[in-house]
Amino acid sequence: MSDAEQAGVSKRARPGGRASQVVAAIYAATLEILEEGGYERLELPEVAARAGVNKTTVYRRWPSKAELVLEIALLRVRQDVPLPDTGTLHGDLSKLMLTIAATLQSPLIAGLLQAAMTQGNGIEAINQARIQFWSERFTVSGQLVERAIERGELPTGTSPRQLLELACSPLFFRSVVTGEAFTKDEIFEIARRSILAFKSA
Template sequence: MRAAVLDAALAALLEHGYDGMNVADIARTAGVAETTVYRRWATKADLAAAAIGELAVVENPLPDTGSLRGDLRALLAQIMALLRRPEVERLARAAVALAGDDPRRSEARTAFYRARTAGSATVAVRAIERGELPAGADAEAVIEYLVAPAYLRLLLTGGPLDEVLLDDSVDRTIAAFAR
C-alpha cells in the first residue's frame, strides 16, 4: 500500500506538479481509500515530501566506500545524476516554489530537505567515527556544504553539473570540515 501510494504521488508530481497533485486521484490510482492516504500522510505536503524522499532514497543509495572522499564523491555524483534528469529538475524547481507564504508548502519543502540531509549525514557520521572529520563536526552541515553548489547551478546560475563541479565540491567540503 505504501509503495503504491508513493509511486502514484510521484507520478502525479512529475506530471502535474505540486499544485496539480490531487490526493483523491492518487488514492484511486493506488487502489486505496483517500482516508487511508490521509491516515499515513496528514497533508498533501506530507505526501509530496514522502514521494520525493522515496525517489531520492531509491535513486541515491547511501555510499559506503570506506573513505570520506570516496563517500562524498559517490554521494554527490548520484545527486548530480539525479538532478540532470528533466523530471527531477522540475521537482527541484517545484520544491523551491514551495517556499512561498503558504506554511503547508514550506512544511513539505522542509520535510523533504531534512529527511534527505539527515539520511545523507550518515556519510559524515561514519567519517567522524573513522577520525577523518573532527568529533564536533556538524554532519548535516557537511552534506549541505557538499550539495549546495550543485543546487545553486541547477536552480540559479545554469552552470554545468560536471566533473569539475563534482571534484571542486568534494575538495572544498573536505578542506572546510576535515582536520
C-alpha cells in the same frame, strides 16, 4: 512511470491487504502525473481518479499535495540515494553528490523541492513532513562524515550537517535556480574544497 518504479513503490507498500494496495495505487498515480506535467500539474482529485479510489480516500490521509509528494519523496530517496562507503571521505562525498545530482533531475524530486520551498508555510503537517525529510537525510548522510572523523580525516567535533550543507548546496542552487547541470569534475572539486574547509577550520 517505469515498470521498475511501479514495482518498487508497490513492494514498499506491501504487505497489508487492500489498504496497502490503495496506497501503492495512489503513489503510482502521483508519480505518473509528476512525470507528465510536474508539480504544478499535480492535483489530488486526478490522483484519486487515476488510482481508482474516491477522492476522500486521498484527502483523508494527505490533505494537500505537498504532504503526499513529501511522503513519497522520502520513500524514494531512501531507495535512490544510498550511503556510499568507498573508504575515503572524498570518495564517499563525491559519490553521494553524484547520486544527488542525478536524483535532482527526476520530476518527483523537482516536485519535492517546490513543495519544500513554496508550499504550506504555517501548515503544521507540511512543516513536520519537511522537518522529518531533511532530518532523516542529514542523519543518514552524516554517517560518512562520522566515519571520516573516526579515520582521522576530519577534526573531532566536525559538524556533519554543516559539511554536507556546504558541499551539497551548489547542487540544489543549480537545480532550482539556474537549471544547469554539474560535470563529474566539478563535483569532485566541490567535494575536495568542502573537505579542505573543515580540515583547516
